[in-house]
Amino acid sequence: TQLLEQSPQFLSIQEGENLTVYCNSSSVFSSLQWYRQEPGEGPVLLVTVVTGGEVKKLKRLTFQFGDARKDSSLHITAAQPGDTGLYLCAGARLGGSNYKLTFGKGTLLTVNP
Amino acid sequence: EAEVAQSPRYKITEKSQAVAFWCDPISGHATLYWYRQILGQGPELLVQFQDESVVDDSQLPKDRFSAERLKGVDSTLKIQPAELGDSAMYLCASSSGQGAITQYFGPGTRLLVL
Numbered sequence: 001t002q003l004l005e006q007s008p009q010f011l012s013i014q015e016g017e018n019l020t021v022y023c024n025s026s027s028v029f030s031s032l033q034w035y036r037q038e039p040g041e042g043p044v045l046l047v048t049v050v051t052g053g054e055v056k057k058l059k060r061l062t063f064q065f066g067d068a069r070k071d072s073s074l075h076i077t078a079a080q081p082g083d084t085g086l087y088l089c090a091g092a093r094l095g096g097s098n099y100k101l102t103f104g105k106g107t108l109l110t111v112n113p
Numbered sequence: 114e115a116e117v118a119q120s121p122r123y124k125i126t127e128k129s130q131a132v133a134f135w136c137d138p139i140s141g142h143a144t145l146y147w148y149r150q151i152l153g154q155g156p157e158l159l160v161q162f163q164d165e166s167v168v169d170d171s172q173l174p175k176d177r178f179s180a181e182r183l184k185g186v187d188s189t190l191k192i193q194p195a196e197l198g199d200s201a202m203y204l205c206a207s208s209s210g211q212g213a214i215t216q217y218f219g220p221g222t223r224l225l226v227l
Binding site for chain 1: 117119144153154155156157158161163168169204206208211212213214215216217218219220221223
């Protein structure tokens, strides 16, 4: 069962455009993480959001955690070709004494020069 | 900067053969995870270790997959026999221990079964 739905699945834009990708669930998570993955590499953590309504900024990237801690969004301003990659969201839940991550399928972003 | 190491980076094998993947987590990280990522999908957890003990292997196909972390440091994931459907990226991740949210991923091993 896929608990995290990401949209859109694919996104191709021109350099300089803005974009938003979404991560939605019917379940509540302790926290939500965003990763970027380049072809043939492992995911690299971008940010962790913990508090409902929390907004975090990382240069041109803005991350928001929904008030109910069920959804999140990632907004990129003035996208650059270096932003190209697979963006994955992952929800964390405490299972025993360890957190378990559930990943969405990802949004594959292509930024054309 | 400390990183999770994995080897090999790429592996091509024929079906019914045995394959093994190795992972060395960030030094001092007690929790180690193995994930499988099929093309077009997000990673799915196969097995989780706390030190040398398995804490979750509910999604590990135990008829053909095995994992060990004998000394609580590095880990090996084995598939025997490999099947065509096992072609995927196998990712290892580690975290500092109980209660830690952040997982750090290695570069992965891409497996192709012919």
